[in-house]
Amino acid sequence: MGYEELPSAWAANATATSERAIFTVPAAADYGQNLLPWISDPKAKDPQALCPGYKATLVTGGKRGDRSGSAVGTSFTAHLDLAGKACNVYGNDVEHLTLTVDYQASDRLHVGIVPRYLGPENATWFVLPEELVPKPSGSATLSASAAASTPTTAKKSAKDRRTTPSKPSSGSSSQSDLVFSWSNSPTFGFTVTRKSSGDVLFSTAGKKLVFEDQFIEFVSPLPENYNLYGLGEVIHGFRLGNNLTRTIYAADVGDNIDANIYGSHPFYLDTRYYEKTTGKYVANAVSASSDKSTACKSTGSYKSATHGVFLRNAHPQEVVLTPAGITWRTIGGSIDLYFYSGPNAVDVMQSYQQTTVGLPAMQQYFTFGFHQCRWGYQNWTVLQEVVDNFKAANIPLETIWTDIDYMNQYRDFENDNNTFSYEEGAEFLAKLHANGQHYVPIVDSAIYAPNPENASDAYPTYDRGVDADAFMLNPDGSLYIGEVWPGYTVFPDWIGAALNGTGAFKWWSNEFVEWYKNVAFDGIWIDMSEVSSFCVGSCGSKNLTLNPVHPGFQLPGEPGNLVTNYPEGFSKTNSSEAASASSVAAAQATPTTSSNGTSASATSTSTSTSYLRTEPTPGGRDINYPPYVINNIQGDLAVHAVSPNATHHGGYVEYDTHNLFGHQILNATYNALLAAIPEKRPFIIGRSTFAGSGKWAGHWGGDNTSLWSYMVFSISQALSFSIFGVPMFGVDTCGFNGNSDMELCSRWMQLSAFFPFYRNHNVLAAIPQEPYVWSAVAEASRTAMAIRYSLLPYMYTLFADAHGTGTTVMRALSWEFPNEPWLANADHQFLLGPALLVTPCLEQGASTVKGVFPGAESNTLWYDWYNQTAVDQSWLTAGKNVTLDAPLGHIPVFVRGGYILPLQEPGQTTKESRANPWDVLVALDGTGAAAGELYLDDGESVAPSTSTWVELAASSGSLVATPQGNYSPESPPALANVTVLGVAHKPRRVSFNGAALSSSDWTYSSERLHVTGLDAKTSGGAWNSKWTVSWK
Template identity: 50%
Template sequence: MVYFKGLLAGYWLFSAIHVSVFANEGATLIANIDDPEAIDAQTTCPGYKASNIKNTDSTFEATLSLAGYSCNVYGTDVDSLDFIVEYLQEDLAKVSITPTYLDSSNDSWFILPDYLVPPTKANKLNFKRSYVTQDENQITFGDAFSIEWSNEPSFQFKLKRVSNQDVIFDTFNSVLVFENQFIEFVTALPADYNIYGLGEHNLQSRLLENLTLTLYATDIPVPINSNLYGSHPFYLDTRYFELDDDGNHIPVARDRADQSKNYVSYSHGVFFRNTHGQEILTHTQRLTWRSLGGSIDLTFYLGPSQEEVTKSYQVNTVGLPAMQQYFTFGYHQCRFGYHDWSTMDDLVSNFEKAEIPLENVWNDIDYMKKFRDFTNDPVNFGYGEGKDFLNKLHDGGRHYIPIVDAAIYFPNPHDENDKYDTYTRGAADDVFLKNPDGSLYIGTVWPGNAVFPDWHSPKTGAFWANELVTWHEEIVFDGIWIDMNEPASFCVGSCGSHDRDMDHLRSPSTLLRGQSDGLQNYFGGSDPTNMTDSASEESAIGPSASSAFFLRSTPTPGVRNVNYPPYVINNVQGGHDLAAHTVSPNATHFDGIQEYDVHNIYGYQLLNATYYGLLEVNSAKRPFIIGRGTFAGSGKWAGHWGGDNWSTWANMFFSIPHALSFSLFGIPMFGVDTCGFNGNTNEELCSRWMQLSAFFPFYRNHNNINAVSQEPYRWASVTDASKTAMKIRYAILPYFYTLFHLAHTTGSTVMRALAWEFPNDPSLAGIDAQFLLGPSIMIIPVLEPQVDHVCAVFPGIQQGEVWYDWYNQTAISAQPGINTTISAPLGHIPVYLRGGSIIPTQEPALTVRDARNSEWSLIAALSSNGTASGQVYLDDGQSVNPESTLDVLFEATQHRFTISPQGDWKESNKLANITILGATLPVASAMNGYGVSVKADGRDLPPVSAIYDPNSHILYITKLQSMTPDGAFRKGIVLEW
C-alpha cells in the first residue's frame, strides 16, 4: 500500500546526508543517459572479436575478446567472455555470455546462482537430435533454428527460424557492451513489430515505439508507463505474413485488416534471466536491453504460436502456475478502514441484505497491533472476538484473508516494555538483512523502524513458517495477502542503524483503528511520493542545473558503487534513486550477495517462503496467496493484484492489458483493486468496473481509508450491475476452475488477447479493450464515461465463427473486420459465447459453497458446421494432491450430445439441463407442437423435457435429473433427438 511516504523533511535530510556504510554514499551529480550529451556506449565501445569457435550437434561456442581499448563508460569492461549457444529441444534455444575468468574473491561482477533462480531446463525425453549443417559463418541445427555470425567490425550474431528464415534475434550493426555495472545489447526488429510483455508496467498490451521500460521493483501508487512492483524480463514477438499464391511469406504491416487475404503468424519469446535493475528501450526497428550487472542468459522459445511460446516458457523455465482453491474464484471485499471486528460483521450483513455474493473478506493493516506483522490490535481486533467472528464467517461458507507486510518491526532498545516476539525469534536465528559492516539494516515501514527477512539465510524460511503457524492458532485465516514486498522502505538507506530509538512513525501507529478521522487526516494530508527525500539528497550533494537530477557515481576500475551505479536506470522514484521507497542496494544477504544484484527477486522469495509456510499451517490445502512484488516464476506460488491504482477510467482501461501481460508471465490469478484504490470513485465508474472485474480471475474491491467507501451496495445501480455480472461469474465457476487446472498442468492462459486465439488476423494485434476468458467467452466492457454503447470486433466471422449473445442466447449479426456497435446501457456488460463451445454451469448463489452444491447445466453453442465441444475438471476444490479427480468431455452435434467422464471423483449434484444454441431442427417433424423427442442411451425421455424454439434456434432439454440419480457425470451418456 502507498498512502504516504514524505513525512518529516528534517528526518529525510538526516537520512540523505548521513555518510557511512549504513547509508548511500559517494554520489556525484551526473546527467542520465537520456541526456543527449551523455556518452552513447554503442558509438564509444569497441565490442568484441570471436575466436576459438567450435560446435557440436547441439552447441556453438566461442571466446569473445575485447576488440579495442576499454571504454569503461558505466563500469569496468570485461576483457574476455564465453559465448555459448545451446540447442535444447525443438522449440528451445539458449544464448549465454559470461566472463571467462570468474574469481570468487573479486566482487566486481555477479553471476546469478541457480539456487536463487533456476535456469531453463529442457525436457529432452522426446528430443531427437537432428542433423547439423555448417556453412561459412553459419550453423543450422536440424529443422529448428540456425545461427549466423560475423567478426566485422566486431562480433555480431543472428538467430533464424529455419522454417521461414525469419530472423528472430539480430545483433548485427550493433556492439556488445559488457561491463561490471552495465550490460547493453541490441536486437533488430521488423517494421511495425508486435511486442508484448516486459513488465511490470501500467500501459497498453502491445508495446509502442520509443518507450523506456524499466524493470526495478518499487513501492509506487501505479503510475502509467513507469516501473512498478515486479520484474518480468520476458517478451512475446508476433509477426504476420501474407501467403501469396506460391506459398511465399510476405511481411505484413501492422494492423492489416484485409479479410480477403490469407495471413499467417509466427510468434517467439525471449527471456533474459537477470535479477538486476534493467531498462529496455523500444526504437524504430530495434530493441535495446540494458542491465546494471550480471550476465547475459537468454532463452528463446520458437513457438510458433503464442500458446506454444508461453507454455514452453512456463514448462521449461519459470514453472507452472499454482492451482487455486475453488473458493478463491468468488468475490473478495476489502478496504483500508475496516477498523474492528464489528465493522467486518456489519460488512457481511450488508452484503447479505443486498443479496450480493460475497466469498472473502479481507483486512488491510487496520487489524494489526501498531502495524506489526502477526499481531492483532487487542482493543478492536482481539483474538476472542475474532474467533467468534471467524467461526460465524466460516459457518456461512465464507473466508478471511489478512495482509502481511515484508518488514518486521524493530523494537525500541531503550524501552523495555516495547517487546515484539516475532523480532525476538528472528533475531535469535539471525535472519535479517545486514549492512556491509555486519550490523542490522534498519529501515522504516508502517510500524516504524523495521528490519527485513533475509531469504538467503537457511533459517529464514522456517522462521517465517513458524510465525504463520503461531498466528494461525489464534486467527484462522484462509490465505495471505503479501504487501510491501519489493521490499518497501520509507527512508533512504539504513536510517535506523545509528539512532535506533528514532521511530518517526511511532505516533501515527498508536492511533486506534477506530479513530478513522485521525487516520484519514494523517494519510490523506501527506506526500504520496518520496520527492521530499530526493530533494534532500540534491541539497546534500550540490546544486542542480535543472529540476531533473540524477544520483550517480563515476566509474572506478575494478570497483562497484552499488548505491549510485554509474549508469542511472529510469527508476520512477525521485532522482532515479535505487534506494528510494526500498532498501538500499548495499544491504547485504547471508551469503554475501548484495541487494543490488538480487533486488528484483526479494518479493519472489517472500512469496516462496509464504507458500511453504502455509503448507506448514495445513499441508493438505493449496496455499492461497496474493502478492505485490513478483518476478518471473512467482506464479508457482501466488497470484498478483495490480497494486495501488487510482479511481480513474484510465486505470480501469489499463487493467485489461495489465492482466493480459500477467497471463504471458504465467501468473493467471490476477486482478486489480476494482473501482480504484486511491482517490474517490463514482457511481458510474464503479458500476462499469464491478462488471469488468467480474471476468478477471481475481475479483476484489479495495480502496484507501481517505477515499469514499465503495462497497457495491453503496449505490442501487452498482448493486444491480454487480449482481448482473456476478450471476454470470458464479454460474461459470466450473469453467474458471477448469481453465485454471489446464493452466496449472499445461501452462495455457486463462485471460486471453483476441490475437492469441485468432493468430492469423493481423487486425487484432493491438486490441486489448476486449478480451477472452479461455477460448470460449468474450467480454466487451464499456471503458469510458457517459456512453450507452460500445464498439467491438467479432473475430473469425470471415472464417465462419459464430458468436452468441450470452443474455438472449442467439447468434449475433456482424461483418468481418468491422467494428460493430453494441448497446451497453449502464448496468449491462456485453458477453458473448463462441460457437463450437460447451460451457458447464451451476446455479449462481451468494457463496461459492452454495453455487458448487447446486444442479448442473450445460450450454452448447454450435459452430457454423453444427458441432461443439468442451470439458470440465472436478476435484475436492482444495487439496494439494486430490485423492480423486474427474475430467469430463462434452461433444455436441445438431442431433447428438455426448458426455464422456474419466476419473473417480464422485459428483453428487445432478445434471438438470442442456441448452443447444444454433440448433436447426425441422419444426414440421417435432412432436407436441415444439416438443422434441429425445432418447438417452436409447431410452425415450418424456416429450415435455425437450422444447425447440425455431425463432431463436434454441433447443432446451430439461428435467434430466432422473438420468443422474446419484449425481452428474458418473457415467457416459449419449442423448439423441
C-alpha cells in the same frame, strides 16, 4: 548507504496521531541523490560509439570460417575477446568472455555470455544462482529446482494430456526451427533466425556488444511497426509500441503509467504477420505504415508467427524500444538469453512456463468467488457489518479481507488486542467459515525492530528472527534497519537463507504456524515486497530509541493528504454530489493538501537541481550510484527501497538481488502456508513478482486509482500477467486511490467479474465503495456475479489446464485468432478461456461500446450470452467494429460457436454453488459440432486423492458426456438442464440415453433447444456415468 543518528531538532518534532504522540520521520530521510537517467541526459555517453566490441576466437561445435559461422549439433562455444581499447563507459570492461549456445529443446535456444574468469571475488556480480531462479536444462521439461518448487497438481485418473506438460524433444540444430549464426564483421555479433521462414528474429550483427561489470548492452533491429508484448511490470497498452523505455526495477510506488512498478519480468513475445500467399511481412493495422503497400487490410489473408525472448537476469534493467529496434541494457549480471520458437503465442507461453519458470499454482475453488477489502475496516465488528450488508443486499461475498488495520501497531503476526482480539476473532471466523466464507489478512514484508530502551515494546517475532540470522545486514555486519509502517524495521534475508542456509525460511514458517493457532486465515496477502523502505539507507540503526515512529508522509485522511479526487466526468453525472464534495474539500483543505490526496507513499525526491554523475570505479563497483542511471520512477535506487549496499548472509548485496525479494517471499510464504495448513493449497496474492512467481502465488495490480483510464489499463495488465505465467490476476476493482463513483464502480464491478481474481479494495479515508453502497452498483454486481458464479466450473477447469500445461486463462483476441493482424492491438476486449468474449464499456457516459467479432476467416459463430441467439451475420466481417448496446448495468458477453460450457446454478458462495444443479450450454459451430471439458476435485487439497475429467462432445445431433475418474462428493448434484444453441431445425425427438423425453421437457425457439427435467435421470450425480442427449 550509511546510517546516522537523526538530528535532535527532528526528534523534537513529534506528531500526535489518534492513538499517541510519536516521532515523525522527516520527509528528507527518503530523499536520495538527484540523478538524471540516461534517456534524459544530454551529456550521456553512447556506448555504441565509444566501445570496441568483441572478437570471437576458439570456436567449437559449429560450421565456421575465420569471420563467421553457425552453430550445429547440440552446443557451441567460443571465446570473446575485447576488440580494442577498453571504453569503460559505465563500468569496467570485461576483457575476456565465454559464449555458450545450446539447442536445449526443439523449440528453445539458449545463448549465454559470461566472464571467462570468475572467482569468489566477483562471481556474485555476474552469476544468478539456480537456487534463486532455476535455469532450464537441455532435455527436462522443468529443471529439478523448478519442479521441486512447483505445487503438486490434483492427481488425475484420465486426461493425461490436460495435466501433464508436453515434453519437447531434446534439442539439436537439426531438430530446431531456430538457427544460431555469428560473425566477426566488423565485431562479434550473433543472429537467431527462424529456419522455416528465414526470418531474422534477433540479431546483434553490426552493433557492438558492451560487457562491463556494471553495464551490459546488446542491440537488435526489429521489423517495421513490430508487435512486442510483455516486459513487465508496467501499466501500458497491451502492445508496447516502438517508442518506449521499459525500466525493470521493482519499485514501491502508486500505479504510475509507463513507469516501473512492482514486478520484474524480462520476457517478451514478438508476433509478426505475413501475407499467406507471398510470405511477405506486413505491418499490422494498428497504425499507418510508411509503406502503404505493406499495410494489411481486413480483406486480405494472413498468417502469423510468434517467438519469445527471456533474459534470465535479476539486475536493474532498461529496455529501449525505438522504431529501429530494441536495445537491452542491464547494470549487472550476464547475458543469459532464451529464445522460444513458438510458432504461435500459446506455444511460446506454454514452453516458457513448462521448461523455464514453472507452471502456475492450482488455486482453491473458493478463490474464484468475490473478495471484499478496504484499508480502514477498524475492527471485527465492522467486518461483520460488511458481511451482513452483503447478505442483506443479496450480493455474493466469498472472502473478507483486512488491510494493516488489524495489526498491533502495524506489526506482522500480532493482532491489535483492542480492535482485533484473538477471542473475538475466533467467534467471527467460526461464523464466517460456517457460512462457507473465508478470511484473508495482509502481511507486510518488513519486521518491526523494538525500542531497546522500552521493555513494553518487546516483539518476540523480531527476537526469534535475530536468533535465526533471518535479517539483512549492513556491510559492517550489523542489522540493516530501514523504515516501514510500524516504524524502524528489519528485512528478512531470503537470499542468505536460499544460498547459505540461514534461518529466514524456517523462521517465517514458524511465525505463520503460531499465528494460525490464533487466527484461522484462509490465505495471505503479501505487500510492500519490492522490498520497500521509507528512508534511504539504514536510517534506524542509531535511532531505535525513537521507535515506534510515524512515516515521513501523511497517511490518507491525515491533514495534508485528504482524499478529494473523483473519477473523470464525476462533476457531470453527479453534479450535486460533486459540489458537496468540492465544498467539503475546500473547507477541510490545508495549504499542503494534495489535489489528488491519494498516495500513501508518494514518490520522494530531492529539491536540488544539480545532478550526481559517477564514473566507473577501477577494480570495483559503485553499487550505490552506478554510473549508468536507469529511468527508475524513484530516481535513486535507494529511495523508498532497501539500499543497494544492504548485505545478505554469505556476501550477496541487494544491488544484485533487489528484484528477487518479492519472488522469494512468495516462495517462503507458500511453504509457510503448507506448514500452517498442510491439507490445503496455499492461496497467496503478492505485490512484487519475478519470472516464475506464478508457481507460488497470484498478483493484484497494486495501488491503482479510481479513474476510467485505470479500468481500461486493467485488461492490458491482466493479459501481460498471462504472458508471465501468473494467471491468478486482478486489480482493485472500482479503484484504490481516490474516491470512486456509481458509474465507474458499476462498470468496473462488471468487468472484474470476468477476471480470475475479483476483489474490491480502496484506500483509507476514501468514501465507501462496497458494491451495496449504490443501488445501481448493487444491481450491476448481482447481474455480473450471477454469470461469474455460474461459470465457476469453467473457470476452475481453465485453471486446471493452466496448472497442468501452462495454457492461459484470460486471453488476448490475437492469441486465439492469430491470423488477424487487426487484433494485434486489441486490448479493450478479451476472452475468458477460448469460449467467452467480453466486450466491456470502458468510457464514462457511454451507453454503447464498439467491439469486433474475430474469426470471420474460419466462419466462427458467436452467440449472445443473454438471449442465447446467434449474433447478426453482418457483424461477422473481418476487422469490423460493431456498435453494441451497453446501458449501465449491462456488459456484453458472447459465447463462441464450437464450445461447450459446464455451468452450475449460482449461489451466494462457491460452496453453495458447488452443491447446486448442473447446466450444460452447447454453442454449436457452423458444422453442428462443439466440444468442452470439465475438471472436478475437492477444490482445496494439495494432492486430491480423487479427481474426474469430463469430456463433452457434440456432433450430428448428439451431446455426449464422458467422465473419466472417480471423484464424487457426498451428495453429487444432478444435471438440471442442457441448452443447445445453433440447432437449425426443430427436432422431432429429443432423448436422454436413448429414451425419448416428453415434449414438456424441452422447448425450441430461435434455433435454441432447451432441455429440462433431467434431475431425476441423473439423481446419482451429473458426472457419475456417461450420458447422451440427442435431438433428431
